[in-house]
Amino acid sequence: MTRENKPGHDARPRGLAEPVSELTTSRLSVYLRCLNALEAEGVRTISSQALAEQFHLNAAQIRKDLAYFGEFGVRGIGYYVQELRRHLRQILGLDRGVRVAIIGAGNLGLALADYGGFRDDGFEIVALFDTLKEKIGRRSRGGVLIHDIRDFKKVARREGIGIAVVAVPGDAAQSAVNAAAAAGVRAILNFSPGAFKVPRGVKLKSMDLTVLLEGLSFFLVQGEENG
Amino acid sequence: MTRENKPGHDARPRGLAEPVSELTTSRLSVYLRCLNALEAEGVRTISSQALAEQFHLNAAQIRKDLAYFGEFGVRGIGYYVQELRRHLRQILGLDRGVRVAIIGAGNLGLALADYGGFRDDGFEIVALFDTLKEKIGRRSRGGVLIHDIRDFKKVARREGIGIAVVAVPGDAAQSAVNAAAAAGVRAILNFSPGAFKVPRGVKLKSMDLTVLLEGLSFFLVQGEENG
Numbered sequence: 001m002t003r004e005n006k007p008g009h010d011a012r013p014r015g016l017a018e019p020v021s022e023l024t025t026s027r028l029s030v031y032l033r034c035l036n037a038l039e040a041e042g043v044r045t046i047s048s049q050a051l052a053e054q055f056h057l058n059a060a061q062i063r064k065d066l067a068y069f070g071e072f073g074v075r076g077i078g079y080y081v082q083e084l085r086r087h088l089r090q091i092l093g094l095d096r097g098v099r100v101a102i103i104g105a106g107n108l109g110l111a112l113a114d115y116g117g118f119r120d121d122g123f124e125i126v127a128l129f130d131t132l133k134e135k136i137g138r139r140s141r142g143g144v145l146i147h148d149i150r151d152f153k154k155v156a157r158r159e160g161i162g163i164a165v166v167a168v169p170g171d172a173a174q175s176a177v178n179a180a181a182a183a184g185v186r187a188i189l190n191f192s193p194g195a196f197k198v199p200r201g202v203k204l205k206s207m208d209l210t211v212l213l214e215g216l217s218f219f220l221v222q223g224e225e226n227g
Numbered sequence: 228m229t230r231e232n233k234p235g236h237d238a239r240p241r242g243l244a245e246p247v248s249e250l251t252t253s254r255l256s257v258y259l260r261c262l263n264a265l266e267a268e269g270v271r272t273i274s275s276q277a278l279a280e281q282f283h284l285n286a287a288q289i290r291k292d293l294a295y296f297g298e299f300g301v302r303g304i305g306y307y308v309q310e311l312r313r314h315l316r317q318i319l320g321l322d323r324g325v326r327v328a329i330i331g332a333g334n335l336g337l338a339l340a341d342y343g344g345f346r347d348d349g350f351e352i353v354a355l356f357d358t359l360k361e362k363i364g365r366r367s368r369g370g371v372l373i374h375d376i377r378d379f380k381k382v383a384r385r386e387g388i389g390i391a392v393v394a395v396p397g398d399a400a401q402s403a404v405n406a407a408a409a410a411g412v413r414a415i416l417n418f419s420p421g422a423f424k425v426p427r428g429v430k431l432k433s434m435d436l437t438v439l440l441e442g443l444s445f446f447l448v449q450g451e452e453n454g
Contacts, residue, residue: 025445029438033420055422092441093448100440107338112436114334121437122444163443186450187443193260195282203446205439209339210348211256212432213327214319216390216414217349218252219430221320223413 027065028088030057035085047078094122101161101185103176104168105130105138105146108191112165114142126159131172149176153183166190177204254292255315257284262312274305321349328388328412330403331395332357332365332373335418339392341369353386358399376403380410393417404431 034055038046048066052059066072069091072084089095100118102109105128113125128146130136136148147155156164164180166173166188173192180188181202190196190206198204261282265273275293279286293299296318299311316322327345329336332355340352355373357363363375374382383391391407393400393415400419407415408429417423417433425431 022442025442026438028445029435029441032441091445091448093444094441098440098444098447107334107341111334111338115436118437118440121441123437123440162447163440187447189439189443201450203443205443207434207436207439208256208260209342209434210345210350211253212416212434213325213345213350213390214256214259214321214348215249215252216416216430216432217320217325218255218318220325220389220414221318223428 024065024068025092027061028092030055031062031065032085032088032092035081035088038081039085043081045074045078045080048073050078089122098123098162099126099160100124100163100165101127101129101152101156101159101180102144102165102167103129103149103152103180104166104172105132105135105140106167106169109165109167110140112167113140113144123163126161127155129155149179152179156180156183156185161185163187163189166192168192170194251292251295252319254288255319257282258289258292259312259315259319262308262315265308266312270308272301272305272307275300277305316349319349325350325389326353326387327351327390327392328354328356328379328383328386328407329371329392329394330356330376330379330407331393331399332359332362332367333394333396336392336394337367339394340367340371350390353388354382356382376406379406383407383410383412388412390414390416393419395419397421 031051034051034057048059048062051057051062063073066084070087072087073079086095100123102113102125105113109128109130113128118125125144128140128144129149129152130146131149135146138146140146155161161183162185164185164187166176166180168176170192173190173194174196177188177190177196177198181199186202188198188202188204190204191209192206193208193210196204196206258278261278261284275286275289278284278289290300293306293311297314299314300306313322327350329340329352332340336355336357340355345352352371355367355371356376356379357373358376362373365373367373382388388410389412391412391414393403393407395403397419400417400421401423404415404417404423404425408426413429415425415429415431417431418436419433420435420437423431423433
């Protein structure tokens, strides 16, 4: 730890000089996961070295990533677990709770709606949407109401939706993305394969499951060739 | 294109000098996606520059990634779409078809079992597993049979399972991972949050949905601060 803590500084990045990469933000998520575990164990302080060793991370990378957002370490002590955790939640925008809508009330949409892990992390699934009459008005097992997709804009504004999750068949995905963007939703997580267009200012993250499986398949081939 | 094609070479990496990063393999998956689209459009050849422009990729990166596995480009022509696609499928181990089992026949497991995109890409979901008596013996909407998890080893061997997907609640995930590894499955895709142990020689990829949502939440915060 070579940096001193300045009390009262604000951890949220203001007018960052360079954009933060997706890799950095996903590392911040990983650090947050680690700090959650440490706090649950009652650990009060930890050095970047100990954090790295315990969770198989890179100590220099931890220091670099965190230094980008402020000066969190205290010389001779390391990081205060509770304080750093609070700062990371603030940096990631989780401190105020993020409200999420899911478009598509099929198996995947329903699985996501009732996934307990989200709420613990500051995300609340507040609405499901579908086009099928027989689904509209029903609820997921966990109690999330299924709305008519035609009411998306109205519900999204009323509920203050920050993120829309698209979990519809591929041929319906672009129109779901369009509906979300048209309603002013600026962050979309998409589970359909393919490339989709979004207006400027809207962030679309796509989760292509096939890419994950292909990475594993590659591992299997490599193992056979080298083993 | 500065490399010449050597006919008859084998695209599969044999005893690679250095391990191929996960980033590289996911880029190969992206290239394959692009080539699928080009082949469907009837495009016969494409330069790395045109490939990069059409799909918003990096031409130098494409050349570097592909050169690692062989010499696919032809000077003055670029890549033969159909041939490169065939090679990429071979590199990723998709040419022989990969058989996949899903542990957990809840909403997520059923959604994955019936996801049509996998089959087109060389993955076949051949079995579901669960612990609940009322689910065992039934089938997903798409026809995948739900087996008793206690029969995992027997079924996995009979069906030649290459990849196991773990889609169970968090507290059951480690035992599902253990069951797969004990049956000799060497590649596991896990959807449960948390860190899991796998024996040496087994590759575990975890898909943490919360990390994706946190990346989007960070984007929303940044937009407010800078916008």
